[in-house]
Amino acid sequence: GNSVTQMEGPVTLSEEAFLTINCTYTATGYPSLFWYVQYPGEGLQLLLKATKADDKGSNKGFEATYRKETTSFHLEKGSVQVSDSAVYFCALPFSGGYNKLIFGAGTRLAVHP
Amino acid sequence: GAVVSQHPSRVICKSGTSVKIECRSLDFQATTMFWYRQFPKQSLMLMATSNEGSKATYEQGVEKDKFLINHASLTLSTLTVTSAHPEDSSFYICSASSSGGNEQFFGPGTRLTVL
Numbered sequence: 001g002n003s004v005t006q007m008e009g010p011v012t013l014s015e016e017a018f019l020t021i022n023c024t025y026t027a028t029g030y031p032s033l034f035w036y037v038q039y040p041g042e043g044l045q046l047l048l049k050a051t052k053a054d055d056k057g058s059n060k061g062f063e064a065t066y067r068k069e070t071t072s073f074h075l076e077k078g079s080v081q082v083s084d085s086a087v088y089f090c091a092l093p094f095s096g097g098y099n100k101l102i103f104g105a106g107t108r109l110a111v112h113p
Numbered sequence: 114g115a116v117v118s119q120h121p122s123r124v125i126c127k128s129g130t131s132v133k134i135e136c137r138s139l140d141f142q143a144t145t146m147f148w149y150r151q152f153p154k155q156s157l158m159l160m161a162t163s164n165e166g167s168k169a170t171y172e173q174g175v176e177k178d179k180f181l182i183n184h185a186s187l188t189l190s191t192l193t194v195t196s197a198h199p200e201d202s203s204f205y206i207c208s209a210s211s212s213g214g215n216e217q218f219f220g221p222g223t224r225l226t227v228l
Contacts, residue, residue, distance in 0.1 A: 043206050100159060103157045104156065
């Protein structure tokens with residue numbers, strides 16, 4: 001079945017640093033890929049998504065490109081802010097075309113001024 | 114965007130009691146709702162999927178008699194933790210999707226503490 005592997009955190013950065021959070025997947029076919037963000041004490045918010053190979057999802061300065069050659073969907077941001085401190089989850093649907101999602105382990109990001 | 118609410122946001126209860134958590138889609142019809150639990154500093158674990166008017170489908174290892182799920186309308190699903198014990202303490206998150214939609218919209222979560 002489908003699965004997702006996410007780099008372990010925590011990731012600690014200074015404000016304005018470059019961010020990369022790695023995510024790789026195994027999947028049947030080419031499912032949509034998602035990045036979700038969870039701020040402290042809150043539920044999840046969809047950050048960005050890509051629905052097919054070579055698509056680039058982007059939002060709030062974050063980007064991720066769906067790369068089928070490397071089965072990756074790495075999250076990047078050129079200049080992080082303190083307000084970006086949160087936990088980031090990579091996700092994709094269960095195999096079989098269901099709407100159920102499989103989440104990566106989550107990567108905690110802490111940005112310091 | 115689509116909004117999903119959960120109530121209560123926090124609940125503390127005594128061991129042996131039952132707790133009901135509500136999940137509502139505020140501005141769309143949620144034909145499918147999902148319930149997750151999340152332990153501290155861990156990922157989300159899907160507990161069950163519920164379709165409006167049908168019995169919930171539980172993931173392997175989730176006790177359906179302990180975690181009762183009802184999805185009686187297109188805007189409301191409830192999760193009842195029966196005879197709660199301290200090991201049930203967790204963050205419970207629901208999400209909802211509409212018919213034909215492939216995106217889930219998440220509620221803010223409910224933190225359950227069982228004493």
